[in-house]
Amino acid sequence: MECWAWIHPRAITEGLPGESAVPIEVMMPKLSPTMESGVLSQWLVRVGDQVKEGDVLADVETDKATMPMKSFDEGTVALLDRDVGDEIQLGERVLVLAKKGEDPAKVAEQYGGKKIYVARCQMSPYSPQKIAEQLGGEAPAPKASPEAEGVAPHEISSEAMKVPPRPEAQGAGANGREPSTPVAEPEPEPAPAPAGGRVKSSPLARKIARESQVDLARIRGSGPGGRVVRSDVEAFLEARAKQPAAPATTPSPAAPARELAAERIPHTRMRKTIAQRMVEAKKVAPEIHVAVDARVDELVAIRERLNARLAAEEIKLSLGDFVTKAVALALRRHPGINASFEPDAIVRHSEINIGIGVAVEAGVLVPVLRNADTLGLREIRRESEALVEAARKGKLTTEQMTGGTFTISNLGMYGVRQFDAILNLPEVAILAVGAAEKRPVVVGDALQVGTVMTLNLTADHRAIDGAMAAEFQRTLKGLLEDPASMLL
Amino acid sequence: MAVITFREALNQAMSEEMERDDRVFLMGEEVAEYEGAYKVSQGMLKRFGDRRVIDTPISEEGFAGIGIGAAMVGLRPIIEFMTFSFSLVAIDQVVNNAANIRYMSGGQFTIPIVFRGSSGMAGCLAATHSHRLEAWYAQVPGLTVVLPATPADAKGLLKSAIRSDDPVVFIEHENLYGEKGKVPDGEHLVPLGLAEVKRPGSDVSLITYSRSLKATLAAAEELAGEGIEAEVIDLRTIRPLDFEALLASVVKTHRAVIVEEDWPYCGVGAGIADRIYQVAFDELDAPIRRVAAKDAPIPYNRYLEASMLPSVDRIVAQVNDVLYKK
Known part of the structure; x- marks a missing residue:
């Protein structure tokens, strides 16, 4: 079982000051549920500052928002490990506090330069299988296998050890003799930016890229996990050499003076998170879309009446608030829609917490309206407003961003009639709400003008079958078309 | 240049070095009368007599220690372990004494000794007789660890090992003893430490x-x-x-x-x-x-x-x- 020793937490404590030394090493905490790293946006303490429990040490930009990083301890700041702008992985050390009676200068000296990293076994990309692969078959058999129980050696099945297949271009040029297929897009066309920010590359590929002054991010890696290897860099250089000189550097006399350079916008952390979560949802969840039209003339009338009454309180209900209320009530009747899909079970939630998609400058956030089924319209309005404002200012708390059980995405204000939303995993359904608009409506055999709203439910078919989705939609339609029934 | 077996090459190396230097002797289990458990010392008792080709009891720690003592007073012993799996009972002598006496005595004593013998997974010898301990010995400063792969290297490296003034652990894979190859006649030295x-x-x-x-x-x-x-x-x-x-x-x-x-x-x-x-x-x-x-x-x-x-x-x-x- 030698591989485990590599990630045993003991390994990271060895060589550090013994237990008698007790300065506090403050690590990057998890400030949002999906955060894997944070960017230090501002230090709020300086070396020498006294801090108490609860004091804000720094502002940290997570994948969702800028969050205050608070101290859980009391002490004197002895050492700040990182600079503003640094991306810091979860569990990586950020600063060191000297405790009462300790000399901060000595602590700084002792801990300076010793950046340590807390082992993140569960998050490690090095699963036992991966490690076995890395060791080229030298890892022992899984404990459960009967052959491994005794002393008999156990050949790990060749299937399990096989390296995943790679793109065609892979083998080419690996030993420098086969004709190499260009695997990189020639400059100045930008190659696809690598997911996750860090470019995986072999040391030799990095060296060649450095010497040739090539940005590795422009090269598509053909090795395992997209690793850029020597043949990729060489193919890229070859392709570049064959390219006619880029117009930007040698404009032809006839070319217009103005350069039409494409704008390159580096991914923000939120953009990366959105990209990753949307791809994940599309990848794992077989979606179905079930749309209904709800005639909301009565709702519109009630809204006007209530708003006239609420004018004194400066509250203005939106149609969306009624939809939120109706959805919450419908979810109570259809617990299968208010659920999460987990590998071994569908979890029907006891609370009805409705996430509301909010467009912000950098992307979209989904703050959560908790226990929405227990809220009146007035509370729904007030809380929604507060959440939207916090979202736009980047001030949402973890509490406000977590715990959702269903999501509503409303593009009605843009005049959109109908659209498809992508699931907000692990939730199993999301409702796309269109505009309430006047449309021709057939009543009996006659044509009328009515106010109609299209509600399109996206459901994860792993958890929700078509009929379940349709039943939920029928309930929702009923509540919206006959608002008085919400009182029942 | 004759084609001979790996074991014959080892025999040549020892015999030539014993001819060359009267201080060199071979000691171990079954090396004399039985001519070696793997027949590496065939003919050597007859040729050099029982003063220089010495059978020992089953007592690895004892004869390894005797060898080290002999080396301290100027002889150049070749100690044969029937297999290196058995060197485990003598490892204190090899690691604590042979590897360290020169250092511990401030250079007053050198230990010109060769510990040699078979090793490896050689076919149905099971867990306790199939050890490959080269990594154990290679970790110890003070030892030279040699593992020849061909008959010519076996001869040239063993001759160099016997002439070394420091202890050499010379590990012969049991399955190589019958391997044949061209081996230079007479003086053929392969330097230690060269790939x-x-x-x-x-x-x-x-x-x-x-x-x-x-x-x-x-x-x-x-x-x-x-x-x-x-x-x-x-x-x-x-x-x-x-x-x-x-x-x-x-x-x-x-x-x-x-x-x-x-x-x-x-x-x-x-x-x-x-x-x-x-x-x-x-x-x-x-x-x-x-x-x-x-x-x-x-x-x-x-x-x-x-x-x-x-x-x-x-x-x-x-x-x-x-x-x-x-």
């Missing part, structure tokens, strides 16, 4: 020693059929390591696979890979891969035992991996 490129190549460095050289060369042959030119380096001495030779090869090929019969964890290849990473990280286009024995006790069953060994298939698979093929 040899047994097959030149440009695409990947295959680093190996002892019996694994055979599988490695066979793998290189198979790879050549696929258009991959593997460079095969026979370390011959694993301590001190000929790192310059390895570096020259890795800088050329940018890839390395280490093939060894010892266990993977803390094995010889682990130490070699570490050195390459420390010095030549930027030269690597792929992680160094290792083909070692499987990490389990050595089974008695011949098929299971065979599955433990570095095989041509396993080597080829790792080479393809570092070349990003398949």
